[in-house]
Amino acid sequence: MGKPSLIFLLPLLLLSSLYSSSSTPYSLSQGSCICVEKPDDILLSPNGVLSAGFHHFGDNAYGFAIWFSEPLYDGNHTVVWTANRDQLVNGRHSKLSLLQNGNLVLTDAGQFTVWTSGTNSNSTVQLQLHDTGNLVLQTSEEVIIWCSFHSPTDTLLPHQPLTRYTMLVSSQSPSNYSSGYYKLYFDDDNVLRLVFDSLEVSSVYWPDPWLNNWEAGRSTYVANRTAELDSSGHFQSTDDFHFSAVEFGIGPQRRFTMDVDGNIRLKCSCIPGYKMTNHSDWSYGCEPEFDLPCKDGDNEAGFIKLPHVEFYGHDSGFFSNYTLKMCEEQCLKSCNCRGFQYKLDNGFYLCYTKALLRNGYLSPSFRGAMYIKLPKANLSSYDKPIQLIQEFRSGCSGQVSVQLNRAYRKPHEDEISKFILWFACAFGGVEFMFICFVWCFLYKTHQGSVSTTQGDLQVATKFRRFTYTELKKATKNFSVEIGRGGSGVVYMGVLPDQQVVAIKCPNEANQGEAEFLAEISPIGRLNHMNLIETWGYCAERKHRLLVYEYMEHGSLAENLNSNTLDWEKRFNTAVGTVKCLAYLHEECLEWVLRCDLKPQNILLDSNYQPKVADFGLSKLLNRGGENNSGFSRIRGTRGYMAPEWIFNLPITSKADVYSYGVVVLEMVTGRSPTTSVHTTGDGREMEQRRLVEWVREKMNESATMASWIEEIVDPMMPSEYDIGKMEILVKVALQCVEEDKEARPTMSQVVRMLMHQQDSY
Incomplete structure (x- = not known):
């Protein structure tokens, strides 16, 4: 495929001996529960390979999960499914209950419902863990009313289908099992795809997005969408994608897993000149260690070369048949350029300047290189490219400990103390509400019709009203100028949600607020695909600013x-x-x-x-x-x-x-x-x-x-x-x-x- 393997298969040996049926139950009946405080309170598959129960994920953090019974070398177990991966429960009073009405309910500390199967049955039902790893809720007539195979997390087990209604979602990190950013799913064109989907950006990265489906060896002419791994290690999808494990054949127990970083290892290390944004969690990405004041054409920057490193997407420009020197000059003259991709393709050298550095990976199969823009003063500290690449390939080392903070009700509390505390809180709350009411009344009286005008404008135009402080921070004190004309100056900015915007300071900014709002209000009623989209404005004291969508290729x-x-x-x-x-x-x-x-x-x-x-x-x-x-x-x-x-x-x-x-x-x-x-x-x-x-x-x-x-x-x-x-x-x-x-x-x-x-x- 021209890229590093994107799917991770882990062979697991069969158990040499089975668990004793006398020590572990194989089913959960109506009116029964599994309690977090009883480590031996688990369900076991008939062949003993898999277990289901409460799994310890962190400090006072537990999830109801399915795992391989045989421990790894470090004593941990390989988890293949979790009911409540995004809302773990306490280590006290939490339980999974099978109610009399056939509903399976997971409660936290005996008080909060965090997960439910949403089932209801008039027949007798029981919960069983099959040898396949499928946790099944079925009636006495063996009619399945719910099963874990229909709601996978990050893993497919042999013969567990991936369909148009399900997807695999990676974990946040090796130690944080909550939902991550990498997803494997069937797209609307019936093709199996991998996507990086964070709060800031979403991007398909496999198959190569620039390829047509037929060029990637995929077929869209299918009646349904299904992918499955069989017990021999062969994976087959209805879009004609298939592969076999290296150790193909009957033998080891296998699983098909969406790895925590989509198997793009660059997600787990920062490029030269950058550092982790959050030292406890790689999912926050990296941020620059330097401040590079820039004016177009400034020569205070240079480049460090990273061979075989590619960053997909976020091109600010594309230039065909450019020399390396021409590509460097193109990036240097633009404050918006963070670096450039340079590679040989079909006899032509191609230059891609980058406005953002995202979706990066290191692969020997990539014949190009990435040139990172850094201050010249920093270049001498990165003069060993081989060592840089070795550091760049390092795996994820950041560990996240999940800490929950739940309050428990003590059975013998002093009733007098409780009454005094309650009375004090109630009195303080009333007093606080009275103060707030008086303050709001005075404030609204002072604001008068101005507040009404601003509110009506926001509703009518769907604009967002920005503060001057927000826009000043977004533009780094208006330091990156991207345009200047007779009507004003335009700066590039990055909002807190990482949206890149163009922020204009009109020359005619000495008008009053009411006049400015009246002039811009019709813009919100204009909507056309070939019309620049206006996202908001600022009208604060003497400041008059407009916020537009950012256009990657300029004018x-x-x-x-x-x-x-x-x-x-x-x-x-x-x-x-x-x-x-x-x-x-x-x-x-x-x-x-x-x-x-x-x-x-x-x-x-x-x-x-x-x-x-x-x-x-x-x-x-x-x-x-x-x-x-x-x-x-x-x-x-x-x-x-x-x-x-x-x-x-x-x-x-x-x-x-x-x-x-x-x-x-x-x-x-x-x-x-x-x-x-x-x-x-x-x-x-x-x-x-x-x-x-x-x-x-x-x-x-x-x-x-x-x-x-x-x-x-x-x-x-x-x-x-x-x-x-x-x-x-x-x-x-x-x-x-x-x-x-x-x-x-x-x-x-x-x-x-x-x-x-x-x-x-």
Whole structure:
């Protein structure tokens, strides 16, 4: 598979002798229980190989579990199933009871129900542990009403099916059996997959996500979803995935286990320059030991090479046929870059810059290397790469002790002391409630209508209101600048839940809070797949901030200067952008004019899908109004503004159409409309006409369509293009930049023209 083994099989020897039936029960009948305080109070399988009862998982922490009876070399047992892995119980008064109604109930300290089978039967039932390891609740007619095989934890036993309704979930660590982050399950396409699923990020890592199912040797054409390990050590899945154990054949007792780290060992050690976030639990990951103040282009950083180490996902950029030096420079000039992946693939060197370091592993089969970005001052301490890799491969050593704190009721408490304590608590509670009531009344009176306005805004727009302290911390005191324009500065931030966001400080931030809230409130009612998503805002004292989703590939302007945008990406960008503008003009509740459309305000996500951004200059107008006098000044950027702005004519949606046409011509030609300025006799700057006139001249002068297309197309476009479709795109753009706004199409008309071409693409 090209990756380290992801499934862990552990052979276990058969017992040489069986337990005596006279010393251990084989079933639990109705009205009976198994108590945590009686170590010998267990169920035993008929062949004695497996036991079920209370297992000690930590200090005063027990779970009702199934384990192999024969102990390991250290005296511990191999657990294969736990009823209450995420809510362990006390070592006193806890018990598993089979009630008269047929329900199996696990109680903690005799007071709290932490797990139940949820069963009910009018027949006589009993609980038995079969030789297969299946804990079965069945009637006297041997009808199974519940069994542990239908709710596995991290282990499959031979002939225990994994189905579309079940999954294996790893433990947190070797000593913490609670649910971890690695899961084995059947996806909706009928394929068996492994996923790392934490609170911060979720990512499929096997089979290789970039492969089609058939390329990974999987089949999706199945009637059901089932996988099973047989007693000989052969694993077979309905999606055509199968393998056999090395010691294949009848003999050792086997189990199929989702390991605590998904068998990706890098999860169990920190890369150079990083340390454990929580020294008692590896599941918290690692954090940098250094502080790297950064400005774009700063050369205070260097790289340490980790051969055969790969980090999957979270690419901030992809660059084909780059030299190692070019890849280093690309990462150094971006404060967002934590390092880069560099490898040879099909004769090309590929460079992947990383915004986050997640899903890492070390494998000799990986032919590339990871280059970690560190301060230059730290590089000398990591000058032995072989030693680094050996340290990097070290296993999980962090141990977690589970400590429960439960209070128990003592039978002979002093009743007078109890009454005095109760009276004091009640009196104190009443007094506290009175103080809170008075304080809240005074606070609400002081806040008045401001609180109502803010609450109504949050409900209406679904925004989150951030505090300035939160955003200051998220941006590391606004240290990582990722954009700057006429409407403000944008910084990268990381929220406490590890979501990466873009935080904008508008230039027009001197307005009052009520005015600011009134201006941003319509944004919450806008929703389109090609429109940047606004997550929240800050309006605290003098601070006015907006929080947007973060776009991995930056702006269209940045990508036009590289070789990352082929013909298909450019055409899709043109289509996605015009769909968004058509929505703003004709579909949303308010009529929104973008007013400053340019490549810097079109962002690209991880799949190079466009999203229109930066509403700092947008204007909400009455739908259908032609003479809109709401613009107190020229809005836009030189080179992309329609003639209406210059001649002080009424502004309509056709102004955005003009800007869109200029952007499309820039995408096709790679030429900026602002590179030169041509001044007419009346003093008007007509630099945008230079690009428009140049394209029209090439079209009119050439004898054939193919020749003029080839003359204007951006020479950096890295792939072949369809000449006929390119001609349509250019001609649509030229219609959009007509001097007479009445001759320009509407955005919805442009959508129809381009969608017709996209359908035939």
